[in-house]
Amino acid sequence: MSALGGAAGSFVGLPASFMAPGTSSFADFLSAHQPDLLPSSRVTGLGSAADLAPHGTTIVAATFSGGVVMAGDRRATMGNIIAQRDIEKVFPADEYSCVGIAGTAGLAVEMVRLFQTELEHYEKIEGSTLSMDGKSNRLAALIRGNLGLAMQGLAVVPLFAGFDLDAGIGRIFSYDVTGGRYEETAFHSVGSGSLFARGSLKKLYRDDLSADATVQAVVEALYDAADDDSATGGPDVTRRIFPVVQVITADGGHRMADEDVATIADRVIDGRMRRPDGPAAELEGPRR
């Protein structure tokens, strides 16, 4: 059978492996039936491939009382070059979760597509959705499969967030290149500008913020990341390119409309005009 014989030929019956009872995981099915379609099955030459492909940069996520927010800047870089100004790095994974990616952009986007298909496939075959922990573990397995490429500089580091319907809260998971999975409380950030974003959020985040205020806090954090990290893009006021923001609550997730993000970004920029370092955090104790 040709490489895509089963999938592509309109007039070909269903191959035997399609009818075989077995897994409800799409990635497992793919690795048995057509492993060349898996992102982790790339064979590269020796040496580092890190400078060959664009890299995505900063992703920020924060929880609020009714859900979770994730935002990503729009820049992809190749060395000192800005490879793309309006790349999207935050994607819905399914109705109640989203995934943001830092690292090698091409591989990461492919991995997100596989992860999205994985979740939907399970849902259709089993008639029920995976638990939040189940989803985050599946993503860990996909990242683990990529370790060989990560060692050649093609690392993919996602940030996963979603609303846990059983627990009734927003949850955030971070990963390392070996597939390690870590649950984060309150907020987290990955990518080259993540140190600055995390420092910013540390001062701005409060757990009683509303959804809109949380969005503003993560946009401030991305602004601070862009301020100090050359690979992170700030709000592009001339081209009207603003961060991608996903908001997930018990009613499901949606991408915040560009106009709404623009309004918040304009407000942030307005504040920075007066105070370039951003909102000041209060000091404890009596003022001098």
Add this chain to the structure above:
Amino acid sequence: MSMPGMYVTPEQMMKDRADFARKGIARGRSVIAVQYADGVLFVSENPSQALHKVSEIYDRIAFAAVGRYNEFENLRIAGVRLADMRGYAYDRRDVTGRALANAYAQTLGTIFSSGGEKPYEVELFVAEIGDAVGGDQLYRLTYDGQVADEQGFAVMGGAADVVAAYLQERYVPGADLAAALRLAVAALGHSDSADRVVPDEDLEVAVLDRTRTQPRKFKRIRGQQLTGLLGLRGPEQPDGPHDEDSDAGRGAEAIPADDVSDPTDLAGGGVPPLENPLTGEPSGPSGPDDATQVIPPVGPATPPPAPPA
């Protein structure tokens, strides 16, 4: 299957296989697919909450089936794999109902005409919705791999003829969801002798609804939404026990009493085992009166009660 040395004409063999498949399909309750203003509606009387007859395949494609559950479930999973594989390898828009219907037709046709396997006792609908009513497609696939392009509505399963005749008289194209649903449910309850009201909880209802904002247009309608759409319908009357109810979940056949004198009779019955199952010691002629006899006889003496209809 032919006896050795007996010639069976190909015509006769195909006819036997077709009769066999048709008989299996006729044992089940009907499934109706109706095109309405916003897409395609599927309605079936299915008392089981767990085993679905109607399911999602992809963004705009749904699947419905009657017949043997394990066989159509196999086809459904294969369809989901095919669709997800294509959508992943190419793009979501490249997954079409036509390609899926063709794949099913090839598979069913091959199984039907190959001498070895028994034919599948299933009939399928594959539906796909477009951006407008004109783009909606409804395919019917039969056990032998024939594909038919249906218009307006289609029925398959046990009482398909009666239900289809009822729909034929009353179907109006372009109805809204509530009207189409009420018509389909009334048709399901219709029979030559009398009409009955199918209980809400026995209905499996799903739509491909192009007005949904999500890319995945398949949606199940149940609970309050279903009751609300159906409105007041008079006293409900569940269907009686049906042949298909006994297909799954049926316990073992009643075990006949053990004939102790026959060494080849291995069936456990009302007679206790000869040795104590705990200690392995012979329990002696006293048998059940022995105080150490704590294990009850193996196997039920009467068949287990039939699963609720």
